[in-house]
Structure formats: structure tokens, C-alpha cells
Amino acid sequence: MFVISFFESEKEGFLNFLYNIRLPLWVLQEHFWKGFSFMNNEKYMKIAIELANRGKGKVYTNPLVGCVIVKDDKIVGRGWHQYFGGNHAEINALINAGENAKGADLYVTLEPCNSYGKKPPCTLAIIKAGIRNVFYAMSDNNVSYGKEVLKKNGVSIFGGLLKKQARILIKDYLEYLKNKPKISVKVAMTLDGKIATYKYESKWITSEKSRAFVHKMRSQYDAVLVGTNTVLKDDPFLKTHSKTLKNPVRVVIDSKLELPRSCHLFDATVPTIIIHDSNITNIPGYLNKKGIILAPIDINMARKDFGIIVRKLNSLSIKRILIEGGGEVVASALFSNVVNDIYFFIAPKIIGGRFAVSSVGGQGVEKICESLIVKNMRVRKIGSDLLITGSIKNKNE
Numbered sequence: 314m315f316v317i318s319f320f321e322s323e324k325e326g327f328l329n330f331l332y333n334i335r336l337p338l339w340v341l342q343e344h345f346w347k348g349f350s351f352m353n354n355e356k357y358m359k360i361a362i363e364l365a366n367r368g369k370g371k372v373y374t375n376p377l378v379g380c381v382i383v384k385d386d387k388i389v390g391r392g393w394h395q396y397f398g399g400n401h402a403e404i405n406a407l408i409n410a411g412e413n414a415k416g417a418d419l420y421v422t423l424e425p426c427n428s429y430g431k432k433p434p435c436t437l438a439i440i441k442a443g444i445r446n447v448f449y450a451m452s453d454n455n456v457s458y459g460k461e462v463l464k465k466n467g468v469s470i471f472g473g474l475l476k477k478q479a480r481i482l483i484k485d486y487l488e489y490l491k492n493k494p495k496i497s498v499k500v501a502m503t504l505d506g507k508i509a510t511y512k513y514e515s516k517w518i519t520s521e522k523s524r525a526f527v528h529k530m531r532s533q534y535d536a537v538l539v540g541t542n543t544v545l546k547d548d549p550f551l552k553t554h555s556k557t558l559k560n561p562v563r564v565v566i567d568s569k570l571e572l573p574r575s576c577h578l579f580d581a582t583v584p585t586i587i588i589h590d591s592n593i594t595n596i597p598g599y600l601n602k603k604g605i606i607l608a609p610i611d612i613n614m615a616r617k618d619f620g621i622i623v624r625k626l627n628s629l630s631i632k633r634i635l636i637e638g639g640g641e642v643v644a645s646a647l648f649s650n651v652v653n654d655i656y657f658f659i660a661p662k663i664i665g666g667r668f669a670v671s672s673v674g675g676q677g678v679e680k681i682c683e684s685l686i687v688k689n690m691r692v693r694k695i696g697s698d699l700l701i702t703g704s705i706k707n708k709n710e
């Protein structure tokens with residue numbers, strides 16, 4: 314039980330550690346592992362890695378993935394991702410295993426996906442087939458809670474087996490994800506949809522756990538963006554608050570360059586980009602310093618089309634942007650159709666007030682049929698809060 318929970322919490326090096334100190338196999342089996350053999354686990358994952366390599370040159374921009382299904386120490390199913398748009402490795406292995414998949418163990422080089430993309434999620438197929446244990450090598454930040462869903466449905470899941478070897482398989486995929494443009498909106502709101510009181514107080518709406526989650530999220534973006542009111546009211550640092558996580562560039566829309574010099578964003582600890590109106594030519598002296606980048610645009614046009622801001626940032630090699638508010642900026646981005654994903658944290662609080670700041674401001678739509686639609690919606694609990702994620706359905710879809 315102890316060992317299992319170690320893996321579930323993804324202390325991923327632990328497996329290799331136990332193997333490397335060469336404890337006699339019977340000790341591991343008798344005292345820790347109850348029926349699993351590390352040697353065999355590695356053997357099967359190695360086969361999965363070999364299978365993954367068969368997709369080389371055919372799957373990009375997807376990752377190379379291989380999978381084997383094992384029952385009573387015999388391989389009963391093999392599969393790999395064969396071509397871009399084709400079945401995932403797990404699905405091919407499950408088809409290959411047929412009825413034998415029931416009660417079997419599945420070894421896959423990448424965490425199973427839980428998203429409805431070109432195909433239904435692999436997690437569903439794994440649960441339906443009656444797989445008992447899933448061993449994966451690499452986590453996939455792109456798959457939206459694959460391991461959590463499996464765990465919830467009674468499948469035991471172990472991560473990090475031969476992680477180093479499997480990482481090589483997804484090098485191109487990771488590089489692709491790193492360079493893929495991605496615009497996300499994060500909101501921390503109350504049950505009644507407010508992000509600040511009518512006095513503009515917003516510290517803190519969500520739990521410490523949610524805030525720590527957001528700090529981690531930030532490190533996965535090139536930039537974090539906020540509006541001028543947010544800086545005036547909250548004076549945020551917009552950092553990851555970690556020695557190990559990279560800080561994204563900070564971006565603020567300050568059309569008239571009026572933010573005070575004392576703002577934390579101007580502390581030069583992390584580069585800050587100020588998006589401002591190109592008509593403003595009188596640049597305050599304190600902005601002419603290292604770490605501050607001025608990005609002039611036609612701000613009135615950008616109020617109608619947030620895409621102008623995105624393109625300006627793209628021209629500065631900033632492709633992955635996390636929009637953190639406030640309500641006006643979030644509304645502008647959402648209704649300009651530039652947002653891919655949303656992260657709405659909902660705290661079990663109600664603050665009320667018709668003048669309290671709403672999570673999405675702006676004018677809003679006139680008719681329900683004009684609403685933005687969120688697809689692939691997922692709910693998860695973080696501390697005392699709920700986190701709702703999803704992607705915005707494109708108008709042309």
C-alpha cells in the first residue's frame with residue numbers, strides 16, 4: 314500500500330531507486346510489491362518503447378507511443394500509434410488483446426489520454442476493457458487528468474517506469490507543444506461568479522492549494538497577462554514563487570502608461586512588457602530601464618479585437634499566454650475568439666453585490682444563442698475549491 318501510494322503521488326524515481334539498489338526480488342515481492350515484479354515491469358515497458366519506435370516519421374505532431382498488455386506474465390496485446398490521426402497505442406493494444414484484456418496489466422510509454430480529440434479518450438477504453446493496473450513511463454501535461462480518471466474508476470496506476478528512455482520518444486512532441494500557440498484564461502471566482510468585492514478586494518478568494526496550482530501553471534506559459542485595473546488594485550507579482558519553476562514574462566495593458574513606478578511589475582526581477590497606445594509618446598523616465606519592454610499598439614482597435622494584442626506578443630516570440638484578469642480583459646479576450654482553454658477556480662464563497670467585479674465583464678451577449686460554448690469540460694477538486702477546465706468552441710466549428 315505504501316509503495317503504491319508513493320507511485321500514485323508520482324514520486325517517479327522511487328521505482329528505479331528500488332530496482333537500482335538490487336533488493337532481492339523476493340523481498341520486494343513479499344514485503345512491498347505483492348505480486349508485481351520490477352524486472353518484468355521493466356521488460357514489458359522496454360517492449361512498449363520498442364513498439365513506439367515503429368511509428369517514427371509517421372505520427373508527428375503526435376507523440377510516439379507504444380503499449381503492451383500482459384496477463385499471467387504473458388503478452389496478450391501489442392499496439393503502437395501508427396500514423397497521425399490513427400488509433401492511440403492503447404486502443405490498438407486493446408483491440409489486439411480482445412477479451413484477454415480483462416483483468417490484465419497495461420504498459421504504455423505515455424500517460425493515457427482523457428480528452429475527446431480526433432478519437433474518444435483512451436481512459437474510457439481501458440476502464441471498459443477491465444484493465445487492472447496501468448504502468449506508464451511519462452506524464453503528459455496535455456492529456457487532462459488521465460491518471461486521475463483511471464484511479465477514480467478503480468484502475469491502479471503507476472507512473473515513471475523507464476521515464477528517461479521514454480522521454481526520448483516524445484522529444485519532438487514536447488518541442489511541438491512548447492512552440493504551439495496557446496491562450497488560456499484563468500479566473501479565481503466565488504460561487505456567484507465574482508472575482509472581487511464591490512470595493513475591489515480579491516485577496517484571497519480561492520484556497521492556498523489553488524493558488525499554488527496557479528503558480529505552477531504560470532511556469533508553463535511564456536507570459537502572464539493582466540489589465541491595468543488589476544495592477545492598480547492588486548499590485549501583483551505574477552511570479553511562480555518558486556526557486557525551481559521558471560517565471561513567465563509579465564504583460565500588462567496600460568494604455569496611457571499611467572501605472573505608478575512603485576508597482577511590483579516594475580521591480581525588474583522578471584521582464585515586464587507594457588502594452589500601450591502608440592499615440593503615447595511621452596514615456597515616463599522610470600520605464601526606460603532594463604527588464605521593461607514597451608509594446609505600442611492601436612489600443613482602441615485592440616479593445617474590439619484582442620487578437621491585436623496576441624499578434625503583438627507573438628511578434629516578441631511570446632506564444633503561450635495565460636490571461637489572469639480582470640473581468641474586462643478576460644471578456645475582451647474571450648469575445649475576440651482568441652482563447653483556447655479556460656481554468657475557472659470556484660471557491661465555496663458568495664460575496665454578492667451588483668457592483669462587485671464579475672469574472673467576465675464587457676457588454677456580454679444579447680441572446681443566449683450567442684453565448685460562448687465550452688467543450689471538453691472537466692471538474693476537479695483542489696483544496697476547498699472546484700477547478701473547471703475546458704476549451705472554447707471556435708465559432709467556425
Ligand SMILES: NC(=O)c1ccc[n+]([C@@H]2O[C@H](COP(=O)([O-])OP(=O)(O)OC[C@H]3O[C@@H](n4cnc5c(N)ncnc54)[C@H](OP(=O)(O)O)[C@@H]3O)[C@@H](O)[C@H]2O)c1
Pocket residue numbers: 499500501502507508509513514515518539540541542543544546547566567568569612615616617619637638639640641642643645646670674
Ligand atoms: N479573482 C481573480 O481571479 C482576479 C484576477 C484579476 C483581477 N481581479 C480583480 O479584478 C478587478 C479588476 O478587474 P477589471 O475588470 O476592473 O479590470 P482589468 O480587466 O484588470 O483592466 C481593464 C482595463 O484595462 C484597459 N484595457 C486596455 N485595453 C483593453 C482591452 N483590449 N480589453 C480590456 N481592457 C483593456 C482598460 O483601461 P483603460 O480604459 O484605462 O485603457 C480597462 O478598463 C480588481 O478588483 C482585481 O482585484 C481578480
